[in-house]
Amino acid sequence: MIFAGRHVVVGASGSGKSTTAEWILARILAERRRARRRTKAVVFDCYGEIRPKGSTYVNERRELARAVLDGRYPIVSLGKWPDLSPLDHVRDLSLLLDEAWRFMGPSSCHESLEAIFCGGRHLDQDWIVATQYPAQLHPSVLANCNHAWIHPLQHHEHVRAIERGLSITLKGRTWKPAPGRPEGSAATVPLHWARAGAHDFLAAAAAEV
Numbered sequence: 094m095i096f097a098g099r100h101v102v103v104g105a106s107g108s109g110k111s112t113t114a115e116w117i118l119a120r121i122l123a124e125r126r127r128a129r130r131r132t133k134a135v136v137f138d139c140y141g142e143i144r145p146k147g148s149t150y151v152n153e154r155r156e157l158a159r160a161v162l163d164g165r166y167p168i169v170s171l172g173k174w175p176d177l178s179p180l181d182h183v184r185d186l187s188l189l190l191d192e193a194w195r196f197m198g199p200s201s202c203h204e205s206l207e208a209i210f211c212g213g214r215h216l217d218q219d220w221i222v223a224t225q226y227p228a229q230l231h232p233s234v235l236a237n238c239n240h241a242w243i244h245p246l247q248h249h250e251h252v253r254a255i256e257r258g259l260s261i262t263l264k265g266r267t268w269k270p271a272p273g274r275p276e277g278s279a280a281t282v283p284l285h286w287a288r289a290g291a292h293d294f295l296a297a298a299a300a301e302v
């Protein structure tokens with residue numbers, strides 16, 4: 094499977110979103126390393142749970158801009174500001190946005206973020222957006238993602254946002270508990286949805302040869 098791309102991770106509190114998001118990022122980085130492609134990982138995680146090895150930690154936008162300028166990747170931002178403007182022109186960016194509802198609403202999103210969601214493909218930018226409130230996601234996230242990792246969602250409005258945004262139904266779907274999960278944990282193995290597109294096209298082309 095090709096992990097490089099645009100991922101959304103959703104699920105109720107404690108369902109395993111951050112763990113899944115970190116797992117996806119690790120695979121994207123490994124894939125890029127194998128392909129000898131440059132990568133510039135930037136993680137927004139205000140709880141500081143996601144800590145790639147050798148990270149530079151920043152607390153405010155000026156520090157982020159400085160770390161980007163100096164190329165001190167991977168960068169972990171503990172800040173909550175919605176304007177990611179130092180990043181929207183960065184080529185080969187792998188961006189992880191945990192608790193993404195802090196950065197956008199259904200009808201508001203800083204233009205720098207929207208540029209990454211909508212136009213990032215041309216700069217070889219990957220992104221992973223994780224949230225427990227998919228109804229609060231800006232529509233450009235679900236419209237532009239090509240993978241969704243769905244843990245159980247608690248409220249109907251969030252289930253509906255995912256079903257509508259991805260044109261799928263979650264009715265009747267069941268989740269397996271995550272293996273080796275701590276006692277009493279809600280952590281599950283997410284359902285994986287992938288948009289038909291480049292990968293299917295390549296598979297179809299290969300089958301015809």
Ligand SMILES: Nc1ncnc2c1ncn2[C@@H]1O[C@H](COP(=O)(O)OP(=O)(O)OP(=O)(O)O)[C@@H](O)[C@H]1O
Binds near residue numbers: 104109225271272
């Ligand atoms: N696949 C897994 N295997 C074992 N443990 C897991 C797995 N996924 C998650 N966990 C554990 O379950 C707990 C909750 O996971 P995580 O923090 O990723 O959930 P979350 O959805 O991001 O939670 P929150 O809503 O608090 O941000 C953590 O202790 C994590 O280590």
Ligand SMILES: [Mg+2]
Binds near residue numbers: 110111112191
């Ligand atoms: Mg989390």
